[in-house]
Amino acid sequence: MFYGQGSSAPSCEDCPSEGGGQFYSDFTAAGRGDLAEARSLQLTYQVRFPADWDFGKGGKLPGLYGGKPGEAGGGNHGQAWSTRFMWRNDAGSGARRADGEVYVYDPSMGDGYGEDVGRGAWQWQADDQWHTVQQTVDRDSGRILVSIDGQQVLDEQGIQQISDIPFSGIFFSTFFGGHATEWGPSHDVHAQFRDFQVSTP
Template sequence: MARFTTRSVWLVLFFAGRPSHIRATDPSTISASSLANLYQLFTSSTLSFPSTTLSQPSTVSYVQSSWLLANNLVESGQTDMLFVESPNYAVGMKRDERALNDEEASSASTSSRKTSTTTKSTSTVNAKALSATTTTTMTGTTSLPTPAVLQITYPANSYSHQTGGAEFYSLPFGSTTQYTTMLLTYEVAFPPNFNWVQGGKLPGLRGGPDRVGCSGGAQPDGSDCFSVRLMWRPGGAGEVYAYIPTTPAFCSQSEIICNSDYGVSIQRGAFHFSPNTWQTISLLVQLNDPSAANGLVELYVNNHLAISQPGLVFRTNESIASIGGMFFSTFFGGSDPSWATPTQQYTYYRNVELRAGTPSNNNGNGGTSVIGSTWLELVALLTTIVLGIFMF
């Protein structure tokens, strides 16, 4: 007669413990617009850029009036922001290659699955005309054939956002949204011979009722806030840098570096930033269900998948209901002088767009399926019975 042994008990635990969420990989090459379609992100906002260069005071006024900042506040870096003519850098991916990616991704999406038709709602943040009272602050402005770009200055010996760079929180969809998935896209350029030093921060996304925490060592508790930014490291090595709740099991993963005082490094060195070229960044964040570790971060650089990290926890309850918007945060650091830039340096930003939606968790991209736990439990049970009866 068949009998259960210690080995069969381990097999029961193995099969019963298999994850109920099975995730397929997203396309390795895809444009931001096609990625948004895969995740059903049909609400979008394109941040406006002026058609002239602007002085520093006018730059701050423009960002405050046009980019819908939290509390209408540039938190730091008012003297380090300037709209200037675009530097003549190469583009990370040719326009015709991007169009081809759009066409291929659209064709693949159409042939592989059917989706419900959703009306696309576009909310473009239009530039407000600068009033005549600000004309005196714009002396020396220059009309440009293409929109200006945002130049951020990092003064010599600066580190942390208090001494260089800039930081603010843009809420283009308003302060009370229910968007659980958001895609931030922008282009960034580093000048030739950019000195990476030990590293620095780049813009990302954030959410939660606490609009100032989850950075600078202020750790999240799962109900107050989260933030997901990028970092450059020595030599231009890139990573996703997040303030999110962690567990020992999460921190034990080989591509995760946890720091009890600061943020979590996700897949450090998975890609590299390059100087003297415009690089397109597409950062996607999908919140987890409060009771499950099924959040997702994906990063595309020049339309190529650089990082995909499922199984994340951004929140532990409904206090964090949505992703708020862009956390524009860039500086050298680090929190001590070893991170400081020895000379004054710059980065440049253009073509900033956010797309948002509320697809089913881990089921919005056509390549992610959520298989019911009941079905898996039945398979595990049947497998256990077969193994117990016929193998032992």
Template sequence: MELPSLYATTLTPSDLASQYSLTASTTFPFPTSTQSASNTQTFLVDQWFLNRNRIQNGGSDLQFVDDPFPDGSSQSQPVLQVIYPEDSFSHDTGGAQFINMWNNTEQSAFQSMALTYDIAFDKDFPWVKGGKLPGIRGGNDTSGCSGGNEPTGSECFSVRLMWRTDGVGEAYAYIPSPNGLCSERSIICNSDFGISISRGAFSFTSGQWNRITLLVQLNDPVDVANGNLQVYYNDLLLISQQDLQFRSSPAVSANGMYFSTFFGGSDDSWATPQTTHTYFRNIQLWGGSNPSTLSGRQVQNMASKSSTSFLLWFLPLVAFVIFL
């Protein structure tokens, strides 16, 4: 399939799904009235097909509330509020995290998946250094590929969104980084954590609804880096990266939504100085059986980001000793 021209493409989520033959779809149900935190947890477990029937972190920070920014498109339906308590950072102290498994199965075998949702931030949202937002997960290992657990591609992958300082947006992936991926201008690799893709391609606006649509097409064959990632902000294509390796094993497929949102970062320099909130509505997933058919380079190396960082530190030291 020929890719659309970046920055010239506007697509609704349903049109994107049609363009990439994502024929299966599921819409996440919302209640017809607001819910207490405890009832919200029960609703999510019962209705959203959560992995292991549980919310991993932050169940008490989730609540269905009235839409704080009604714009006529949600028909007065409650929205899902996420609370980030003052001084919180990482999913252990604020925000929430859980994994949706499509149709309550771990082996959905989707080769392509798209996720869309509307998100709003409080008007005075303190962006600080950044934080995580929901995305897509794949593979049977539901505890890896996040939180500093470096991926090999054989067990899992994850692609979330992040906000950064002043609301700057990016895609944030736990995937392998072969073929010199970390040297590309659109890529920022961290030796211990995920890969930032196209940081600054767009910016979130607080005090109103923002629409995010994320497309992942898995690389195929698994030893070719032709994976396709696209991010649409308010239906405009602003991130497009096609030389990715999401997986190194055919056993890894796209499973469902990774609802993961918190300030952080793993230390208190990321912490929110005040209690604040995000809100979610219109969450929908599409899945398809076709992986990426783009051309791509054979995977030449599987050197980890941490190994690369070690070499970048070690080689200058060797040179210094030699010429001392």
């Protein structure tokens, strides 16, 4: 995945370049209504940040979502939710690691920004190695569990009011931001993703 210098969210109007990308998968349309109706789901995939990666100020990574596409992010949340991963960096350009967290939107928040859940519970690393990331979301309890490379790093009641909103799919969403160019990298960078899997825990 390519991220251009100074790129940010798709909504950025003055960014000098574009980067990242996003789409919504749909379990039901793919013939997996059983996943949509599950009470708890586990998303696992691998990500690699190369050694020349610049974490900038922060950015998004894929997670699960429920409800209608377009209502699981910023703006009007409606009856939808999402649990994208995120990195956040206060160290400035050139940092080789950044705080990990889950960036949550749910119906309890109304409009506006999401909520940082578990910031700093783990670190993303620009080490040119594949890392396995996993999130488990329980619709009944609102519990979110995160494991990195097989080690549990987060267990938190991090999401609300989603018991009646089925799982919809994977929200493949990755970009720097935030919504302004100051979130972006100081030079063009690439990240890699592979081996996406969804299962019941």
